[in-house]
Amino acid sequence: MQKILVSPADIESCWEKPDACLVKMKTGKVWVCEKKIKKQNTLEVIQKAKNQYLVELPLKRGGKNDK
Numbered sequence: 001m002q003k004i005l006v007s008p009a010d011i012e013s014c015w016e017k018p019d020a021c022l023v024k025m026k027t028g029k030v031w032v033c034e035k036k037i038k039k040q041n042t043l044e045v046i047q048k049a050k051n052q053y054l055v056e057l058p059l060k061r062g063g064k065n066d067k
Contacts, residue, residue: 002058002059002061003056003057003058003059004031004033004056004057004059005054005055005056005057006023006025006031006054006055006057007053007054007055008046008049008050008051008052008055010025010026010027011023011024011025011026011046012024012025012026014042014043014046015043016035016041016042016043017035018035019035019060020032020033020034020035020060021033021034021035021041021042021043021060023042023046023057031057031059032059032060033057033058033059033060034057034058034059034060037057037058042057045057
């Protein structure tokens with residue numbers, strides 16, 4: 001499973017879809033992440049991490065470009 005490290009301060013918005021969580025950065029980049037992290041919704045994990053320097057998010061696998 002691939003993961004990314006992002007700063008919660010750099011996240012512009014985050015929204016959940018039925019099978020994924022989309023995280024939009026202030027730079028315009030959008031990450032497609034897993035919807036659940038250790039039985040918690042990714043959105044909840046990001047909201048709880050507002051005071052942390054970095055948060056680790058698992059990237060969603062799938063689609064025609066996935067290897």
